[in-house]
Amino acid sequence: MATQSSTLPVPGPHATAETAHPSEILSPRDNSKTSPILCFQGVTKQFGTQRVLQGVTLSVRPGEVTALLGSNGSGKSTLLRMVPKLMVADSGDVQVFGQSLSSIRRKELRAIRSQVGFIFQKHNLVPRLSALTNTLHGALGRTRSPQAWFHSIAPSRLRQEALACLSQVGLQEHALKEARFLSGGQSQRVAIARALMQRPKLILADEPVASLDPDAGEHVMRLLRTVAKEMGIGLLFSTHHLEHAIGYSDNIVGLVGGKIKFNNPANGVNIDKLRAVYEK
Amino acid sequence: MRNNSIQVLPPISSPQLSVPPRYSSPKFAQVATILILFVVIYPAFQGAEVSPRALIEGAPYMQEVLLEMFPPSTERLPQVLSLLVSTFHMAVAGTIIGILLALPLAILGARKTTPHVLFYQSSRLIVSLARTIPDLVWALFFVVTVGIGPFAGVLTIAVDTLGFCGRFFAEGIEETESNPKEALETLGAGRRAILAIFILPSSAPSFINTALFSLEKAVRSSVVLGLVGAGGIGVELKVAMDTFRYDEACTIILAIFALVIVVEQVSMHARKWMASE
Numbered sequence: 001m002a003t004q005s006s007t008l009p010v011p012g013p014h015a016t017a018e019t020a021h022p023s024e025i026l027s028p029r030d031n032s033k034t035s036p037i038l039c040f041q042g043v044t045k046q047f048g049t050q051r052v053l054q055g056v057t058l059s060v061r062p063g064e065v066t067a068l069l070g071s072n073g074s075g076k077s078t079l080l081r082m083v084p085k086l087m088v089a090d091s092g093d094v095q096v097f098g099q100s101l102s103s104i105r106r107k108e109l110r111a112i113r114s115q116v117g118f119i120f121q122k123h124n125l126v127p128r129l130s131a132l133t134n135t136l137h138g139a140l141g142r143t144r145s146p147q148a149w150f151h152s153i154a155p156s157r158l159r160q161e162a163l164a165c166l167s168q169v170g171l172q173e174h175a176l177k178e179a180r181f182l183s184g185g186q187s188q189r190v191a192i193a194r195a196l197m198q199r200p201k202l203i204l205a206d207e208p209v210a211s212l213d214p215d216a217g218e219h220v221m222r223l224l225r226t227v228a229k230e231m232g233i234g235l236l237f238s239t240h241h242l243e244h245a246i247g248y249s250d251n252i253v254g255l256v257g258g259k260i261k262f263n264n265p266a267n268g269v270n271i272d273k274l275r276a277v278y279e280k
Numbered sequence: 281m282r283n284n285s286i287q288v289l290p291p292i293s294s295p296q297l298s299v300p301p302r303y304s305s306p307k308f309a310q311v312a313t314i315l316i317l318f319v320v321i322y323p324a325f326q327g328a329e330v331s332p333r334a335l336i337e338g339a340p341y342m343q344e345v346l347l348e349m350f351p352p353s354t355e356r357l358p359q360v361l362s363l364l365v366s367t368f369h370m371a372v373a374g375t376i377i378g379i380l381l382a383l384p385l386a387i388l389g390a391r392k393t394t395p396h397v398l399f400y401q402s403s404r405l406i407v408s409l410a411r412t413i414p415d416l417v418w419a420l421f422f423v424v425t426v427g428i429g430p431f432a433g434v435l436t437i438a439v440d441t442l443g444f445c446g447r448f449f450a451e452g453i454e455e456t457e458s459n460p461k462e463a464l465e466t467l468g469a470g471r472r473a474i475l476a477i478f479i480l481p482s483s484a485p486s487f488i489n490t491a492l493f494s495l496e497k498a499v500r501s502s503v504v505l506g507l508v509g510a511g512g513i514g515v516e517l518k519v520a521m522d523t524f525r526y527d528e529a530c531t532i533i534l535a536i537f538a539l540v541i542v543v544e545q546v547s548m549h550a551r552k553w554m555a556s557e
Contacts, residue, residue: 084465086466110470111468113466120459124459124460126478126481128484129477129481137469141467141468142468144470149477191463
């Protein structure tokens with residue numbers, strides 16, 4: 001892994017679409033003037049005696065892609081899971097779309113969740129339902145009626161929107177296939193389509209390619225970056241692949257023992273610095 | 281090759297290898313368990329008057345009854361078949377009512393779906409009550425309350441099915457994966473939506489499996505319910521035995537046997553087909 005990463009191409013400023021490194025397909029926007037959509041401020045979390053996060057401060061802006069690097073147990077997943085409040089910080093504050101999660105009401109949390117796409121390591125689709133219905137579930141946060149439960153009872157506009165999302169990830173041909181019959185890569189793409197159906201402002205991806213083969217992994221990462229850049233969605237993803245962090249993100253954040261060791265632009269990043277995250 | 285493999289193994293008399301003893305001395309807990317079992321089992325046989333002697337003495341009478349059973353009488357075959365169909369109807373109706381009652385109770389009685397601990401405890405109590413009281417006792421109760429006839433049998437089977445399905449449906453719900461549920465929660469899905477789009481579709485194979493087992497069980501129990509007046513073919517069997525018409529009783533037993541086998545086979549194939557889907 002380390003040997004491989006030392007030869008990784010670092011994106012240059014004048015690459016074309018054909019010869020470009022993935023991160024140059026859509027050049028990073030200047031996000032520095034927009035206000036962050038996600039802010040962690042001095043976040044700490046402890047499980048028993050183990051300190052998982054220690055004073056983490058980090059922000060993500062619209063259209064910005066941030067990679068989280070760190071060895072197992074460094075707190076990457078815990079940090080991501082705090083955003084939809086699947087976990088709560090012991091101290092510090094998490095702000096999503098400018099709203100603090102510390103004293104949020106159930107209804108407000110639901111509204112926030114409906115705009116935050118979360119892509120899990122193992123897609124977490126409903127196995128016995130079709131790809132189209134699973135995609136449609138992205139609209140669950142928008143409507144309390146059963147309209148988004150199954151594609152067969154959904155109104156035409158929702159069905160069309162779900163199909164458009166599936167088509168965006170190249171799976172419109174598999175719309176009626178049950179999720180359990182899709183390959184790992186296809187399932188992860190349906191999970192992305194489901195996140196797109198949310199019309200999200202922010203996408204969180206927890207090791208989205210960990211269970212995929214290299215080709216499928218590249219495809220998924222390329223897709224995530226493309227949708228983030230094209231639609232101005234903030235993307236925060238965790239990974240162990242240094243080449244994905246360099247190739248597909250604007251910023252790389254290294255977590256070691258629950259603390260941020262570095263937070264630098266991906267362009268021109270020092271590989272040794274990234275490797276240091278995994279040194280024991 | 282052989283020499284090589286011998287060389288890599290340590291010598292047989294290697295002091296590094298300590299061969300474990302064949303037997304170890306029994307632990308106190310093991311001895312105590314055996315003693316307690318003996319204390320329970322021996323009085324059970326005594327109390328139930330288990331007597332090999334009575335069995336040997338009864339053998340000639342058994343032979344006599346068995347001989348009288350054959351050939352089976354076909355004299356009342358149409359009535360027997362009609363009662364058999366009615367018994368099957370009773371089992372199907374009772375099972376369906378029981379399943380419909382069990383489903384909401386299972387949802388309330390599963391930790392993953394219950395809205396409150398009070399609902400959880402109450403539904404578990406109802407299901408336990410339905411399951412632990414034997415079906416013949418329920419049959420006696422319904423015969424007294426709604427009168428002799430198949431409806432008492434239907435109600436008995438419904439309660440019995442409620443107890444059986446209520447428990448196993450709830451277990452099916454508990455066994456559903458947690459990850460997709462969590463994913464739906466992060467999408468902003470409410471409790472009702474998660475139940476409809478994830479819990480129920482994911483538990484459906486387990487529900488259908490349980491429902492088929494309960495139908496088999498209902499067919500078997502609907503046969504004996506007639507003995508206490510709760511309708512079905514059982515009453516015909518009781519009359520045949522009481523009037524010493526063993527050849528007619530044999531026809532009824534064979535008809536029951538055929539019905540149970542057919543239902544079991546159909547159910548088994550349906551379950552196999554589902555598993556392969």
